[in-house]
Amino acid sequence: MSDSLCAQSVRITGHAGDEIEAYVARPDDDGARGGVVVIHHMPGFDRATKEIVRRFAELGYDAVCPNLYWREAPDAAPDDAAATARARGGVPDERLIGDVGAAAHYLRSLPTSNQKVGVIGYCSGGRQSVLAACNLDLDAAVDCYGAFVVGTPPEGFPLQVTNLVDQLPNLRAPLLGLFGKEDSYPSPEQVAELDEILTANGKPHEFHSYDDAGHAFFAVDRPSYRVAAANDGWERITAFYTTHLGG
Amino acid sequence: MCTYATVKTTIDGSAKGPDSSWFHVTDGTIYFDHPVHAMAEHTLNIDFADPARGPSARVAVELTAASARELVAAIQAALESAPAELTI
Numbered sequence: 001m002s003d004s005l006c007a008q009s010v011r012i013t014g015h016a017g018d019e020i021e022a023y024v025a026r027p028d029d030d031g032a033r034g035g036v037v038v039i040h041h042m043p044g045f046d047r048a049t050k051e052i053v054r055r056f057a058e059l060g061y062d063a064v065c066p067n068l069y070w071r072e073a074p075d076a077a078p079d080d081a082a083a084t085a086r087a088r089g090g091v092p093d094e095r096l097i098g099d100v101g102a103a104a105h106y107l108r109s110l111p112t113s114n115q116k117v118g119v120i121g122y123c124s125g126g127r128q129s130v131l132a133a134c135n136l137d138l139d140a141a142v143d144c145y146g147a148f149v150v151g152t153p154p155e156g157f158p159l160q161v162t163n164l165v166d167q168l169p170n171l172r173a174p175l176l177g178l179f180g181k182e183d184s185y186p187s188p189e190q191v192a193e194l195d196e197i198l199t200a201n202g203k204p205h206e207f208h209s210y211d212d213a214g215h216a217f218f219a220v221d222r223p224s225y226r227v228a229a230a231n232d233g234w235e236r237i238t239a240f241y242t243t244h245l246g247g
Numbered sequence: 248m249c250t251y252a253t254v255k256t257t258i259d260g261s262a263k264g265p266d267s268s269w270f271h272v273t274d275g276t277i278y279f280d281h282p283v284h285a286m287a288e289h290t291l292n293i294d295f296a297d298p299a300r301g302p303s304a305r306v307a308v309e310l311t312a313a314s315a316r317e318l319v320a321a322i323q324a325a326l327e328s329a330p331a332e333l334t335i
Contacts, residue, residue, distance in 0.1 A: 043283055076302035079283045083294045084302040086253055087276045123281070124251075153251055161251050215288065216281065224288050 015098020034245030035107030039121030180213035
């Protein structure tokens with residue numbers, strides 16, 4: 001397999017027929033392969049997220065990240081777009097599902113697609129990855145330390161978010177969860193609760209929780225980065241997607 | 248964690264922002280969450296903005312929790328040091 005790839009910004013038709021920006025990275029060779037939808041973290045459609053998209057192409061997948069803040073702030077800098085979206089209340093769950101579904105459709109429409117699509121999200125995107133897998137036909141989902149999949153979000157603030165406990169029985173894809181034992185949201189107790197709910201509902205899942213790691217241990221440009229956890233996490237993701245998105 | 252907590256307030260004043268230009272600010276958004284630039288896991292973030300001028304009309308600060316509390320105290324002290332009739 002060649003490590004040559006092509007990456008660019010495109011427009012896709014998102015939720016409710018809205019045209020939104022997306023960042024796409026694809027291997028240059030033309031063999032059939034799976035696709036990965038990357039959900040960016042709350043700080044936005046930024047350089048670090050685009051690096052993750054390119055890494056999935058380097059791993060052999062067609063990968064796409066929809067810009068979830070495009071409607072509020074087209075062509076804005078990622079941090080300004082994130083601030084604008086936050087001030088307006090954040091990304092509604094229904095819209096997130098629509099945009100991820102549109103991104104999955106985009107991937108399955110590519111001539112290289114083997115029709116299998118996974119999703120991955122980090123931080124707030126971890127919750128949104130689970131949300132998408134409860135509502136869309138996806139083949140694998142990865143939750144990287146998403147808060148409020150279980151647990152109680154803060155009340156009384158403009159940015160509303162609910163937990164996903166009532167939706168977990170509808171989870172349609174195997175779930176890989178990667179967590180830091182020093183994280184408070186999700187806490188180890190919340191990770192255990194999620195594990196128990198999925199087990200009780202017969203949902204296939206694989207969780208790994210890392211010592212000496214808190215929230216955002218994959219983020220190479222932040223002090224939360226933990227190289228051992230991140231390296232092992234990438235190996236787990238690679239193996240998981242090979243199993244569920246391969247051939 | 249992503250706290251999701253966001254407090255909004257209406258403000259009236261000016262800020263010096265992009266391209267070293269002053270602009271009128273109408274909205275303040277305050278949240279304790281991940282910073283974009285500060286070397287801390289979480290910070291108290293304040294956006295001074297004029298949404299009518301677009302997403303880039305924003306002055307952002309990211310402060311450690313301790314320095315944010317010091318700032319609150321300093322603002323209070325500065326306001327209280329001025330004659331009351333000037334700070335209504």
